[in-house]
Amino acid sequence: MKTVEQAVLRYRLMAYVTGTVLIVLCFVGIPLQVAGHPVVANDVGVVHGILYIIYLIFAWRLSRMLRLANKPTVIMLLAGTIPIMTFIVERWITRRFIRPALYGDAPSAQAVRS
Amino acid sequence: MENAAAAGNAVPAGDAVSAPGAAQEFGSGPAWRFLIQPRWLAWHLLMVVSFWGMLWLGDWQLHRALSGNGLSWAYTFEWPLFAGFAVVFWARTIRDEFRIKRGGVTASPDAEPADLPARIVGVRAVQVSTAEPADDEDEELTAYNAYLARLNAEVKRHGRWHGLG
Numbered sequence: 001m002k003t004v005e006q007a008v009l010r011y012r013l014m015a016y017v018t019g020t021v022l023i024v025l026c027f028v029g030i031p032l033q034v035a036g037h038p039v040v041a042n043d044v045g046v047v048h049g050i051l052y053i054i055y056l057i058f059a060w061r062l063s064r065m066l067r068l069a070n071k072p073t074v075i076m077l078l079a080g081t082i083p084i085m086t087f088i089v090e091r092w093i094t095r096r097f098i099r100p101a102l103y104g105d106a107p108s109a110q111a112v113r114s
Numbered sequence: 115m116e117n118a119a120a121a122g123n124a125v126p127a128g129d130a131v132s133a134p135g136a137a138q139e140f141g142s143g144p145a146w147r148f149l150i151q152p153r154w155l156a157w158h159l160l161m162v163v164s165f166w167g168m169l170w171l172g173d174w175q176l177h178r179a180l181s182g183n184g185l186s187w188a189y190t191f192e193w194p195l196f197a198g199f200a201v202v203f204w205a206r207t208i209r210d211e212f213r214i215k216r217g218g219v220t221a222s223p224d225a226e227p228a229d230l231p232a233r234i235v236g237v238r239a240v241q242v243s244t245a246e247p248a249d250d251e252d253e254e255l256t257a258y259n260a261y262l263a264r265l266n267a268e269v270k271r272h273g274r275w276h277g278l279g
Contacts, residue, residue, distance in 0.1 A: 004258060046188050053195065060203060067214075067265055070157055070207065077203075100264070104257030 004065055008098055011062040012090060014055040015079070019086030021048045026083045055080040066097045145215040149208070161204050168197035 025048050029041035056077055063073040072093070079089035148154055172193030179186035 005254075042185050046185070049188055049192050053192070056196075056199060060199075064206070064210065067210075067262070073207075101258050101261040102254055104253075104260050 004101060007058070007062040007065050008102070010058040011055075014051065014058045015086045015090040018048065018051045018055045018080045019084070019090075021051055022080070022083050022086070052080045055086075066101055068097060072097070145212055148211060148215070161200060165197050165200050168193045168200065172197070 021044060025041065025044040029044045032038070033041040059076050059080070060073075063076055068076070076089055076093060079085040149158075172190055175186045175189040175193060179190050
């Protein structure tokens, strides 16, 4: 199961990195830009743009491996563009799909727990 | 076209969709039938809109870049890339759906699904050849197989969330 685990790790890594950079962009860069210092927003914006491309690729590959339907796939891919959403969606995908796939936790039991 | 007629399926204007090899038939009709379900039509529409929308955004950034906004060059190339991603992702999603449909004709819950990505098939082959039970890998593989079997069952029941939604 190394391939699935690797896909999960790559997705998680990019979810956290992209999410963190996006939070910096939105809650530090944009206020500074409004205040007249656009340097942070510009640089961090470009960095996020590049990271998001990598995030898309890893999230897509995991989505195929878990055979997600269209809706969760689209939610997963778009999460990288909305502040904080990467973290929320990562937790949801983990509970709903990754843990059932890797450790056999039944989705129904998960639903009760959450 | 002949196939559709032979199966007694009157599908006006649907023939263009059934590319060679795509008209695999089972159960209620040709495999590509799912593509013209309302839910899938909505997805197609969303994809077309987002594709052209992203190209339009790229064009907008190009104009901004040409009028002196250096930062826009990055986005000038990024938006068409995203539009390309959308097309590739969509094509592969539909391809996978066809594979699942074809696999679904004969597959029993514990049968070897024919539509797994090659890497996973490889892992499964390893499992078959090494009959050593009860180490971590095997537990995970069992869990993953159970997950796939559950997906199959869920798809057969309604197909809403997991498999074919």
